[in-house]
Amino acid sequence: MDLKTKIGGVIFKNPIWTASGTFGTGEEFRDFLNLDEIGAIVTKTVTLKAREGNAPPRIVETASGLLNSIGLENKGIGAFKKEDYSCLKKLQTKVIISIAGETKEEFEKCAALVADKNFPHAIELNLSCPNVIHPEAKHSLIAQDASLTEEMVKIVKKSAKCPVIAKLAPNVTDIAEIARGAENGGADAVSLVNTYMGLAVDVQSMKPVLGNRVGGLSGPAIKPLALKAVWDVYGKVKIPIIGIGGIMTGLDAVEFMLAGASAVEIGTANFTDPVIYKTILKEFKEYLKRKNIKSAKELVGKLR
Amino acid sequence: MKKTERKKIIKGTISSNRAVRPDHFELTMEAPWLSKVSRAGQFVMVKLSDKFTDPLLRIPLAVHSKNAGGISLMYKVVGSGTKILSEQKKGTVLDVVGPLGNGFNDEPILKKKGRVAIIVAGGHGIIPLYLLAKGFREKNIEVKVFIGAGTKEHVLLEKKLKKTGASVQVATDNGTLGHKGSVVALAEEYLKKEKGEKAASRDIKHYTYACGPRVMLNALSKKLKKLNEPAEFSLDAYMACGIGACKGCAIKTVSGYKLVCKDGPVFDMRSIVF
Numbered sequence: 001m002d003l004k005t006k007i008g009g010v011i012f013k014n015p016i017w018t019a020s021g022t023f024g025t026g027e028e029f030r031d032f033l034n035l036d037e038i039g040a041i042v043t044k045t046v047t048l049k050a051r052e053g054n055a056p057p058r059i060v061e062t063a064s065g066l067l068n069s070i071g072l073e074n075k076g077i078g079a080f081k082k083e084d085y086s087c088l089k090k091l092q093t094k095v096i097i098s099i100a101g102e103t104k105e106e107f108e109k110c111a112a113l114v115a116d117k118n119f120p121h122a123i124e125l126n127l128s129c130p131n132v133i134h135p136e137a138k139h140s141l142i143a144q145d146a147s148l149t150e151e152m153v154k155i156v157k158k159s160a161k162c163p164v165i166a167k168l169a170p171n172v173t174d175i176a177e178i179a180r181g182a183e184n185g186g187a188d189a190v191s192l193v194n195t196y197m198g199l200a201v202d203v204q205s206m207k208p209v210l211g212n213r214v215g216g217l218s219g220p221a222i223k224p225l226a227l228k229a230v231w232d233v234y235g236k237v238k239i240p241i242i243g244i245g246g247i248m249t250g251l252d253a254v255e256f257m258l259a260g261a262s263a264v265e266i267g268t269a270n271f272t273d274p275v276i277y278k279t280i281l282k283e284f285k286e287y288l289k290r291k292n293i294k295s296a297k298e299l300v301g302k303l304r
Numbered sequence: 305m306k307k308t309e310r311k312k313i314i315k316g317t318i319s320s321n322r323a324v325r326p327d328h329f330e331l332t333m334e335a336p337w338l339s340k341v342s343r344a345g346q347f348v349m350v351k352l353s354d355k356f357t358d359p360l361l362r363i364p365l366a367v368h369s370k371n372a373g374g375i376s377l378m379y380k381v382v383g384s385g386t387k388i389l390s391e392q393k394k395g396t397v398l399d400v401v402g403p404l405g406n407g408f409n410d411e412p413i414l415k416k417k418g419r420v421a422i423i424v425a426g427g428h429g430i431i432p433l434y435l436l437a438k439g440f441r442e443k444n445i446e447v448k449v450f451i452g453a454g455t456k457e458h459v460l461l462e463k464k465l466k467k468t469g470a471s472v473q474v475a476t477d478n479g480t481l482g483h484k485g486s487v488v489a490l491a492e493e494y495l496k497k498e499k500g501e502k503a504a505s506r507d508i509k510h511y512t513y514a515c516g517p518r519v520m521l522n523a524l525s526k527k528l529k530k531l532n533e534p535a536e537f538s539l540d541a542y543m544a545c546g547i548g549a550c551k552g553c554a555i556k557t558v559s560g561y562k563l564v565c566k567d568g569p570v571f572d573m574r575s576i577v578f
């Protein structure tokens with residue numbers, strides 16, 4: 001059985017990865033998983049300077065979902081390199097560093113600083129975090145504006161020495177248009193989706209539950225929406241799509257690949273069970289075996 | 305700093321699960337390793353559903369007590385997760401991740417001979433503190449417990465604590481048990497009397513551990529700071545992962561946001577920004 005996937009010239013051992021912000025640097029899961037088995041680890045988004053994150057409460061469970069407003073809490077690229085790169089480099093798997101910024105300049109500088117000798121294997125550009133404000137964007141997210149998305153990808157591509165994946169937001173009218181913007185900017189792939197904007201209300205206090213008032217919704221609740229987003233982009237761009245949103249089982253991963261994803265990322269599921277990655281990979285392999293499918297690639301876009 | 309044990313997923317058989325109050329349950333599960341390694345103030349993340357629906361996430365519960373073969377959890381039924389837990393029958397297998405968090409630091413007491421442990425709890429905040437009190441009593445250390453609750457029906461563990469030899473005082477809002485009024489006032493009064501003339505001087509005879517609603521801890525910290533008392537508080541936050549991966553359980557401290565699941569749940573009182 002061949003699980004390998006090639007994206008932006010990089011070969012990944014399997015198409016099932018872990019999503020940014022839900023898997024730390026992987027270290028948090030070392031007690032539970034063999035990290036080297038993972039197709040790729042996408043690390044929590046880092047920014048040029050440290051960010052302290054949003055006021056608590058930052059998370060609340062909603063029906064089959066999780067609403068979060070972490071606010072990109074991170075120690076900044078400098079400290080991240082110093083403290084976490086050595087561990088990440090030792091992993092026998094691919095590491096994708098997720099970066100974000102508030103301005104073009106920040107994106108550019110951060111992308112330049114990320115690069116180290118043959119590391120990371122790819123950069124994921126978080127153009128879609130609902131929890132930060134972008135002064136340059138007409139809309140609240142970069143990934144809500146196709147030309148700004150194109151421009152950001154272009155800037156990062158210039159300084160990046162590895163493939164660049166543009167992570168898109170689902171809160172848009174036409175996600176294919178944004179994906180084309182990313183492609184025009186030179187992105188090697190697009191990943192979708194980030195969380196859907198949402199609100200939870202506390203009737204007792206008559207206030208929003210989250211400190212930041214609004215947050216991003218993830219988990220099984222968004223799976224059909226995310227599948228549709230992947231399906232909408234498939235065929236509209238030539239670059240590969242990485243599917244994300246509510247994947248809890250191996251069969252969920254299959255669904256995303258059938259809809260057009262070349263790889264998938266596991267997010268919220270990691271919180272429900274720190275060993276869930278292993279289960280998902282096992283179920284995914286069992287499906288291929290049952291269906292007598294020789295290569296995982298055969299699944300991509302098979303949905304008619 | 306104490307060595308942190310590796311975290312594990314433990315699947316243990318429930319040996320009992322019964323109501324100890326109309327809405328409070330105590331569940332005992334087989335988990336010899338957890339019983340051996342977990343400390344007072346640490347917690348586990350309990351899985352309640354395989355269907356990824358209601359609840360989607362695990363819920364954090366403190367290690368309430370330990371015996372050779374396992375641990376016990378004590379919980380109040382407040383929502384869907386705790387409701388499901390209350391319906392689990394003896395013999396079923398419970399899936400928990402632990403031990404998590406730092407736990408209480410017993411060194412200030414163990415390292416200073418003659419020091420008295422003051423324990424202040426609001427509501428079910430007493431649940432994690434029981435194990436701490438019991439541990440001190442087994443070493444013959446003097447323990448003064450102050451429990452606060454709304455009414456008599458909400459007072460937990462009073463008898464069990466007395467059995468360890470700790471002295472226990474209760475305060476209820478409506479006066480149905482013990483003193484009428486706040487547990488904070490009760491603890492303050494005790495410390496003031498103990499310290500007498502030297503009420504504002506640094507205290508090396510007492511060390512306070514507390515857990516309870518945020519408003520109560522805030523009030524307590526103001527009093528303890530005035531009395532120059534050392535203390536540590538166990539805090540509560542919504543949690544998604546329990547292992548430091550989501551950054552969802554942040555609380556404000558004097559050195560920025562800290563994670564309740566990883567840096568806590570126990571924090572030095574003076575580091576907490578209320």
Ligand SMILES: Cc1cc2nc3c(=O)[nH]c(=O)nc-3n(C[C@H](O)[C@H](O)[C@H](O)COP(=O)(O)OP(=O)(O)OC[C@H]3O[C@@H](n4cnc5c(N)ncnc54)[C@H](O)[C@@H]3O)c2cc1C
Pocket residue numbers: 061347359363364365366367368378379380381382383384385386387428431432539540541542543564569
């Ligand atoms: C470290 C730690 C240890 C804990 N130990 C215990 C314990 O030993 N015994 C015990 O009874 N409870 C304990 N709790 C609280 C317990 O985790 C919550 O009561 C539980 O998650 C509620 O789950 P549920 O699905 O039943 O309720 P939900 O349906 O999720 O919520 C019901 C109500 O409870 C509130 N709530 C839910 N979770 C929390 C939370 N973490 N903090 C404050 N309010 C909350 C909600 O706002 C809602 O009003 C602990 C919490 C933490 C963080």
Ligand SMILES: Cc1cc2nc3c(=O)[nH]c(=O)nc-3n(C[C@H](O)[C@H](O)[C@H](O)COP(=O)(O)O)c2cc1C
Pocket residue numbers: 019020021022044045066068070072098126129167193194195217218219220222244245246247265266267268269550551552
């Ligand atoms: C607590 C939390 C933190 C997240 N942090 C980030 C982040 O830092 N960067 C990012 O690109 N996406 C972040 N995400 C979004 C996820 O990577 C993912 O796109 C989204 O949760 C949908 O997938 P899921 O339903 O499988 O969780 C975060 C999601 C959650 C739940």
Ligand code: FES
Pocket residue numbers: 542543544545546547548549550551552553554563564565566
């Ligand atoms: S609960 Fe996820 S970091 Fe604390």
